[in-house]
Amino acid sequence: xxxxxxxxxxxxxxxxxxxxxxxxFGSKDGTCFWRLLLILLLILLLPISxxxxxxxxxxxxxxxxxxxxxxxxxxNMTEEIKSHAIDQMTKSLDPSKTLLYESxxxxxxxxxxxxxxxxxxxxxxxxxxxxDVLVMRAQENEDIVKKILGxxxxxxxxxxLNINADKRPYLKTTGEKYELLKKVVQFQIENALLxxxxxxxxxxxxxxxxxxxxxxVVERNxxxxxxxxxxxxxxxxxxxxxxxxxxxYEDLLIQTQLxxxxxxxxxxxxxxxxxxxxxxxxxxxxxxxxxxxxDKIISVAQEGGKPVDVIDMDLRDIIKMxxxxxxxxxxxxxxxxxxxxxxxxxxxxxxxIDIKExxxxxxxxxxxxxxxxxxFGVIDLPSFYGNKKxxxxxxxxxKSLLGEAQKQHVxxxxxxxxxxxxxxLEEAVFLASLFLDKGGIVxxxxxxxxxxxxxxxxxxxxxxxxKRKVFMFPGEDPRAVYTGPxxxxxxxxxxxxxxxxxxxxxxxxxxxxxxxxHTFGKGSVQVLIPLPLDLGAxxxxxxxxxxxxxxxxxxxxxxxxxxxxxxxILENIGETELDYPLPVQAITPFLSVPVNAVPLWKPVxxxxxxxxxxxxxxxxxxxxxxxxxxxxxxxxxxxxxxxxLADLRKEMEKEGGGKKKETPAELRKKARDQxxxxxxxxxxxxxxxxxxxxxxxxSNRIQ
Numbered sequence: 001x002x003x004x005x006x007x008x009x010x011x012x013x014x015x016x017x018x019x020x021x022x023x024x025f026g027s028k029d030g031t032c033f034w035r036l037l038l039i040l041l042l043i044l045l046l047p048i049s050x051x052x053x054x055x056x057x058x059x060x061x062x063x064x065x066x067x068x069x070x071x072x073x074x075x076n077m078t079e080e081i082k083s084h085a086i087d088q089m090t091k092s093l094d095p096s097k098t099l100l101y102e103s104x105x106x107x108x109x110x111x112x113x114x115x116x117x118x119x120x121x122x123x124x125x126x127x128x129x130x131x132d133v134l135v136m137r138a139q140e141n142e143d144i145v146k147k148i149l150g151x152x153x154x155x156x157x158x159x160x161l162n163i164n165a166d167k168r169p170y171l172k173t174t175g176e177k178y179e180l181l182k183k184v185v186q187f188q189i190e191n192a193l194l195x196x197x198x199x200x201x202x203x204x205x206x207x208x209x210x211x212x213x214x215x216x217v218v219e220r221n222x223x224x225x226x227x228x229x230x231x232x233x234x235x236x237x238x239x240x241x242x243x244x245x246x247x248x249y250e251d252l253l254i255q256t257q258l259x260x261x262x263x264x265x266x267x268x269x270x271x272x273x274x275x276x277x278x279x280x281x282x283x284x285x286x287x288x289x290x291x292x293x294x295d296k297i298i299s300v301a302q303e304g305g306k307p308v309d310v311i312d313m314d315l316r317d318i319i320k321m322x323x324x325x326x327x328x329x330x331x332x333x334x335x336x337x338x339x340x341x342x343x344x345x346x347x348x349x350x351x352x353i354d355i356k357e358x359x360x361x362x363x364x365x366x367x368x369x370x371x372x373x374x375x376f377g378v379i380d381l382p383s384f385y386g387n388k389k390x391x392x393x394x395x396x397x398x399k400s401l402l403g404e405a406q407k408q409h410v411x412x413x414x415x416x417x418x419x420x421x422x423x424x425l426e427e428a429v430f431l432a433s434l435f436l437d438k439g440g441i442v443x444x445x446x447x448x449x450x451x452x453x454x455x456x457x458x459x460x461x462x463x464x465x466x467k468r469k470v471f472m473f474p475g476e477d478p479r480a481v482y483t484g485p486x487x488x489x490x491x492x493x494x495x496x497x498x499x500x501x502x503x504x505x506x507x508x509x510x511x512x513x514x515x516x517x518h519t520f521g522k523g524s525v526q527v528l529i530p531l532p533l534d535l536g537a538x539x540x541x542x543x544x545x546x547x548x549x550x551x552x553x554x555x556x557x558x559x560x561x562x563x564x565x566x567x568x569i570l571e572n573i574g575e576t577e578l579d580y581p582l583p584v585q586a587i588t589p590f591l592s593v594p595v596n597a598v599p600l601w602k603p604v605x606x607x608x609x610x611x612x613x614x615x616x617x618x619x620x621x622x623x624x625x626x627x628x629x630x631x632x633x634x635x636x637x638x639x640x641x642x643x644x645l646a647d648l649r650k651e652m653e654k655e656g657g658g659k660k661k662e663t664p665a666e667l668r669k670k671a672r673d674q675x676x677x678x679x680x681x682x683x684x685x686x687x688x689x690x691x692x693x694x695x696x697x698x699s700n701r702i703q
Contacts, residue, residue, distance in 0.1 A: 057124035084236035384423030395430035422496030495520035521575035523554030
């Protein structure tokens with residue numbers, strides 16, 4: 001069995017046993033052996049200790065060498081990589097361009113350049129100079145904000161602010177910083193006023209906010225900047241290679257596995273207090289019956305330990321204290337403000353928490369045409385998740401939902417991947433088989449030029465040679481394969497594993513792709529390697545992946561057959577907008593259909609696609625919600641990233657003044673509601689497929 005510590009993120013080939021369909025390919029080609037060898041080599045490269053340790057300067061060179069030796073394209077430390085790393089480091093120090101001056105950057109870049117030389121001798125002392133500048137500038141910002149919010153402060157509704165930091169130059173003078181912070185503070189105070197907070201309290205809160213920001217910078221000591229160096233170096237190789245700190249590694253595992261050990265509560269930070277926003281049903285926090293949303297956590301105690309005051313502490317550090325192993329206890333001291341203020345302790349037993357919000361869901365849409373009623377299933381899949389230990393799989397969930405839809409005799413299916421940013425490749429390949437049955441789904445090409453085709457049940461004949469090998473998954477049970485009309489809804493947010501599924505379905509002419517012009521354009525494969533000593537993990541780009549037609553989605557994405565309007569806020573979303581994306585490539589196609597076998601489904605022809613696109617275009621031009629989206633896009637384009645305080649006030653007043661703070665559940669519903677016109681139109685396209693198909697004497701209903 002391949003070591004499970006080697007996780008797989010949107011484009012890797014995991015190994016496992018051969019006893020089930022979800023354990024499709026293991027040691028067949030030595031994959032597990034090489035993965036384990038890679039981990040063992042990495043462990044040998046890093047100093048060994050019996051206790052967890054922070055990432056230190058002496059470990060940086062070995063960590064960087066590990067990145068280079070395993071990266072798909074970047075194999076040697078070059079001056080260009082160093083330059084990119086320094087650029088990424090400076091971006092991380094001041095992403096909003098409100099902290100550092102242009103002269104600070106000119107001073108810090110040579111210092112950071114020197115770190116790459118001195119770290120080989122275990123010397124990162126020069127990071128103290130970087131830290132000192134950050135602390136000085138944070139204190140300066142705090143002092144400026146106190147001055148801005150003095151007795152003479154007045155709200156100016158004519159203020160305009162360019163919120164796109166990339167479009168703003170770095171500050172040159174103290175005067176420029178004062179004017180920029182004055183604009184930022186005006187918007188912050190306006191948000192507080194619209195939320196029902198009076199001016200005096202709003203000013204007090206925002207002065208405290210900047211005080212906390214200074215505190216966070218002070219806490220980011222020179223030793224923690226070493227982690228920033230590692231993260232910046234990884235990003236210098238390509239946009240998807242990264243060093244994950246222990247906290248970020250834990251977050252990624254939660255995202256892909258949809259579960260964690262904890263108390264079952266969503267937390268936020270509000271002016272130095274940790275606030276319970278939402279209780280997860282069935283979690284330990286809810287089961288106590290004592291906690292409510294809006295309760296403030298003011299101290300945390302481990303079992304047998306003393307309470308630790310968490311007021312003004314960084315939220316991530318607090319979450320780390322509250323999370324813990326299943327069946328261990330944590331005690332929270334809670335402050336509840338109502339008619340009177342209560343302070344009380346709550347003991348909570350940590351437990352396994354399932355994050356249901358990200359699981360696949362099935363809904364039904366009804367359309368009536370010519371006196372006949374049509375029923376369609378809409379499967380919303382927010383991510384390609386999986387956790388073998390917990391027997392959690394998006395493939396299994398979608399398979400079950402398709403079975404449920406079959407019992408309802410649906411006339412077609414919409415697979416909604418419009419908010420799906422990827423996940424586990426194995427799950428994506430399995431899921432594709434539910435619509436395609438047999439055939440090659442995706443191929444990867446590594447730095448040696450080795451092409452590996454991943455197929456379900458069969459692959460194109462003659463594909464296997466020295467540079468072209470095949471990993472074969474067991475074929476899907478034909479009774480579980482959905483053969484009816486299929487639409488896949490995508491957007492610029494659909495990335496990685498989503499693009500694999502959508503691209504394969506498009507190349508086989510199995511589905512009609514509906515959505516914005518193209519998907520994200522991430523065509524690279526990452527392997528996730530946990531580091532020893534609890535140092536976190538490396539996520540390294542080790543290959544590119546390719547669709548059955550031979551093209552990669554790298555930078556290009558999957559083009560929609562039927563295009564819908566795109567939100568202006570997504571126009572700058574995509575691989576080409578990231579720093580240092582890998583170039584586009586292509587390989588020989590590997591489309592495959594079993595020999596002498598008739599496909600279980602009817603391929604979608606170009607005449608059908610052209611007619612569907614034409615009909616959709618007519619509907620979109622008449623649709624009120626799409627018309628509003630197009631209008632808002634034009635308004636946003638005219639503003640060129642500049643927001644006006646007066647406009648903000650008008651928008652907030654239109655939405656009820658903003659005084660009611662929405663819960664996380666309400667915010668999620670609001671986000672989903674924004675996608676309603678896109679889902680509705682994808683169903684309309686599906687309806688056209690069915691009715692056009694019926695006119696061509698095609699059998700579309702599930703039997």
